Amino acid sequence: MTKPPLDILLCAPRGFCAGVVRAIDAVEQALAIHGAPVYVRHEIVHNKYVVESLKKKGAIFVRELGEVPDGDAPVIFSAHGVPKSVPEAAAARRLFAIDATCPLVTKVHREAQVHHKRGRHIILIGHAGHPEVVGTMGQLPEGTVTLVETVEDVARLEPVDTKDLAFVTQTTLSVDDTREVIEALQARFPSVVSPHKEDICYATTNRQGAVKRVAPQVEAMIVVGSPNSSNSQRLREVAEREGCTLARLILRAEDIDWSLFGSIRRLGITAGASAPEILVEEIIDAFAERFEVQVENVSTADENVFFPLPRELRDQAVG
Structure with missing residues (x-):
């Protein structure tokens, strides 16, 4: 049977930002240098696939510092940042703390x-x-x-x-x-003092800009990302605001509701800043099994931002 055609407009930039890359690299480097276990306070980034992948490598995710046993094992603070009381408590217990807060x-x-x-x-x-x-x-x-x-x-x-x-x-x-x-x-409050430079990060702004370009041109939009990812939820909202009424946040290909997406002919795909590209490819492959897919990249910005590893890991970085 001949498969129906489907045009996929692939947003760029999409997926991992520099802060997420740095945070994930921090966990992987800590594992490579110090071995398992490496403790991570909260999800290092808001993506279940990433978290589960790091667990398999030896990372142990905890909600609070009190769950980390005394000893020399590294404990990493997530990309989202922590209250000042957390590193103070780690220092009081002489834990080996690594701060992976996004710069x-x-x-x-x-x-x-x-x-x-x-x-x-x-x-x-x-x-x-x-x-x-x-x-x-x-x-x-x-x-x-x-x-x-x-x-x-x-x-x-x-x-x-x-x-x-x-x-x-x-x-x-x-x-x-x-x-x-x-x-x-x-x-x-006319005298309120503003930030010298906008606080919303470049990656958030760029990903939303690409969605604004694509959303009016498609019947449906998929945002690859986790439900607890703020920037991913905002991408879905932006798509809806720009006129794409069928916009869904999807983590994996297995989560696609084919009753919604089975008859479309033009689809937009983007990914939140904590979603790896492998999940985007997985979803495109799932559509390719059902449609004759043509993929077009729609790029609205170039990104070349890089953040070095936390200083506790830089000198010993592996690979």
Whole structure:
């Protein structure tokens, strides 16, 4: 039987960003240098496939530092960053801690610390409970950072001093949604201090830009990524906002609902910043079994960002 045609528009950039590559490399290098086990506080990145792959190599993922036994085994902090209390607790126990926080998240931490030293109350735009938000708020004393998620949250804000305010943002937010919140913040508090450079990371911005280009041209969009990945969820939302009503977040080919995707003729595919390319290829292969597939790359930006390994691993790096 002749297979029906399917055009796939493949977004670029997509998939791993420099911060994710650095974090995964940190775990793999720690395993190569020190052997198993290597402990990792929280998921190193929000992708089940990546986490399961590292478990097979000897990584042990824990929710809190208290689950890490005393000893010389490395303990790695995830790319999302951690509250200041976590490395302090590790130092108190003399654990061999390796900080794999993305440098762009560290930038936000430092901005918040500078604002605090200058006497400003900090408004953090982000999603409650996300590890990055928990880590950023945990850089400063309780009560010195206020979290807002929406324009409505801005309207409800009642800061003690409206003249000494600054804002920072989670790095993986929707560019458009965040712009609306920032505009509301600046309208209500004209003197609020902005970041010197936008906090939303280059990879988030670039991946959303590619989806904006592709989404209006396709019948459906697949975002390869995990449900707990903030930047992946934002890509799905961007696709919907740009007119692609059938946009789904899918981790593996086995998760494809063929009752939704079985009769389309034009499909967009992208991947969140924590999703490996092998999963994109797996999903394209699944469509190729059912369709005569033609793949077109749609590129909107070039990426050449590189972050070196954490300093505890650089000198001994293997390979």
